[in-house]
Amino acid sequence: MxxxxxxxxxxxxxxxxxxxxxxxxxxxxxxxxxxxxxxxxxxxxxxxxxxxxxxxxxxxxxxxxxxxxxxxxxxxxxxxxxxxxxxxxxxSMFGICLRCNRKLQSVSGEGLRNLVPPYVFENCASFNECPSCRNIFWEGTHQRNALQFLEKYIKNFRLK
Ligand SMILES: [Zn+2]
Structure with a gap:
C-alpha cells in the first residue's frame, strides 16, 4: 500500500x-x-x-x-x-538527522580529527554528517542504546 x-x-x-x-x-x-x-x-x-x-x-x-x-x-x-x-x-537506520530530518552524508578524512573525540577518530570506520546542522555521527553508544530500546519494545523486532 x-x-x-x-x-x-x-x-x-x-x-x-x-x-x-x-x-x-x-x-x-x-x-x-x-x-x-x-x-x-x-x-x-x-x-x-x-x-x-x-x-x-x-x-x-x-x-x-x-x-x-x-x-x-x-x-x-x-x-x-x-x-x-x-x-x-x-x-536504512541512522541515515537521517534526528534533529533536522535531513539525509546524512558520508564524510571522511583528516578534517574530522578536530570534530570528533580522539578515541572515536582512531576507532570508527565511517562517519556521517548532517548537511543542515553539520553534526557528525558515528556508530557508538547512542546507536547501541537505540537498538536495545527497539529490541525491548518493538514486537517481533528483527534486524535485516
Ligand atoms: Zn541535523
Whole structure:
C-alpha cells in the first residue's frame, strides 16, 4: 500500500517522529497548530499525517490521516510499524538527522580529527554528517542504546 511512506506529525508526537527518523523514515514535525495548513503540507509533499487530534479525522483529506491513540512511545511506534508495514533494516537506520530530518552524508578524512573525540577518530570506520546542522555521527553508544530500546519494545523486532 505504502512504499517507504513519509510522515508528518503534530508537535505532541515529536518523540515518535524522532524514532521514525531513526528507522529511516522521512518525518516532519508540524510545530504550528495542527489543522488545515498541516493537511495541505502533507498532501503537497505526499506525507501521511500522524495526529492525536481525533477531530482532524472528520475532515477532508481523511485518506492520508492516521490517528495515534497510544500514550507511550512503545505503543505508538508499534502501532505505526504495524499499520504501515514499515521495514526495519540496518542499512536504512541512522541515515537521517534526528534533529533536522535531513539525509546524512558520508564524510571522511583528516578534517574530522578536530570534530570528533580522539578515541572515536582512531576507532570508527565511517562517519556521517548532517548537511543542515553539520553534526557528525558515528556508530557508538547512542546507536547501541537505540537498538536495545527497539529490541525491548518493538514486537517481533528483527534486524535485516
Ligand atoms: Zn541535523
Amino acid at each position: 505504502f512504499d517507504h511512506p513519509k510522515f508528518i506529525t503534530d508537535a505532541s508526537l515529536a518523540k515518535l517522529a524522532k524514532w521514525l527518523r531513526l528507522l529511516g523514515y522521512d518525518t516532519v514535525v508540524f510545530h504550528k497548530k495542527a489543522g488545515r495548513e498541516m493537511l495541505r503540507l502533507a498532501q503537497a509533499e505526499g506525507r501521511i499525517v500522524l495526529t492525536r487530534r481525533s477531530d482532524m479525522t472528520e475532515r477532508q483529506f481523511s485518506d492520508c490521516l492516521y490517528l495515534i491513540t497510544g500514550k507511550d512511545i512503545s505503543s505508538q511506534l508499534n502501532d505505526v510499524i504495524d499499520k504501515f508495514a514499515l521495514q526495519i533494516e540496518k542499512q
